[in-house]
Amino acid sequence: MSAxxxxxxSTSYQEVMALLTSDSLRAVEEEIASKVGMSVxxxxxxxxxxxxxxxxxxxxxxxxxxxRSLGENAARIIAFxxxxxxxxxxxxxxxxxxxxxxxxxxxxxxxxxxRGLGTGFGITYAIYYNFLANRTPSEFREFLRxxxxxxxxxxxxxxxxxxEEASCDQA
Numbered sequence: 001m002s003a004x005x006x007x008x009x010s011t012s013y014q015e016v017m018a019l020l021t022s023d024s025l026r027a028v029e030e031e032i033a034s035k036v037g038m039s040v041x042x043x044x045x046x047x048x049x050x051x052x053x054x055x056x057x058x059x060x061x062x063x064x065x066x067x068r069s070l071g072e073n074a075a076r077i078i079a080f081x082x083x084x085x086x087x088x089x090x091x092x093x094x095x096x097x098x099x100x101x102x103x104x105x106x107x108x109x110x111x112x113x114x115r116g117l118g119t120g121f122g123i124t125y126a127i128y129y130n131f132l133a134n135r136t137p138s139e140f141r142e143f144l145r146x147x148x149x150x151x152x153x154x155x156x157x158x159x160x161x162x163x164e165e166a167s168c169d170q171a
Contacts, residue, residue, distance in 0.1 A: 014064040016053045020120055021043060024070040031074075032081040038147045041116040043047040052120040058146050059127045060135075066126050074131060075093040076167070080132075081125040083166040090158040 019025060031041045056063055070077065084090055129139040139157060144152035 001123060007014065008057055009060065009062055011053055011057045011063055012052060013049065014050055016056065019056075019067055020049065020052065020079050021065045022067055022070070024067055024074070025120075025122050028074055028077055028081070028126070029117065029119070029161070030069050031078050032085070033117050034076070036085045037081045038085075039116040040121075042121060045092060045119040048118050048120045052123055055124065055127065058141075058143065059130070060143075060145065061127070061130055065129075066123055069126050069130060072124070074135075076133075077122070077125050077129045079165055079166040079169055080129055081122070083162045084128075084159070085168070086126070087158070087162050090155075091164045128159060129163070132160060 029040050056066065059066075061069075127143075128140075131143060137160065140159070141152055141156045144156055149155050
């Protein structure tokens with residue numbers, strides 16, 4: 001089995017900031033958050049910028065293409081995002097730990113002060129939408145593997161299932 005090639009696109013900090021503060025992203029994120037009963041935590045935007053920049057850079061699509069997709073495919077991206085967040089199997093959180101490095105009970109108790117969706121999650125869903133609608137499954141798996149998504153093959157399979165369910169609801 002040969003690995004798919006990921007094209008790295010240089011993405012500047014300014015391009016990422018423009019996308020993170022764009023009306024098209026805000027509209028998609030606010031709609032998804034509203035439909036799932038969560039809020040968008042905009043105060044953490046500076047912390048998400050570098051992660052978002054890296055994610056865009058290896059997605060194979062530019063920040064301007066993502067912004068255009070957020071406008072042209074907003075309803076589909078919103079439907080996918082809502083389905084994804086409401087799907088228990090797709091959002092099952094499994095940590096990968098090497099043998100002997102599993103967290104002890106004392107490491108498992110973490111207090112979260114605020115629960116919500118970080119600014120830029122709509123960019124992630126637009127990227128996933130692009131892979132699921134326009135690219136091959138192996139390219140999506142390679143992207144997820146490069147982003148260090150735990151259990152990337154299972155995640156890709158679940159994302160495809162959720163995407164197809166959301167697409168059926170849009171028809």
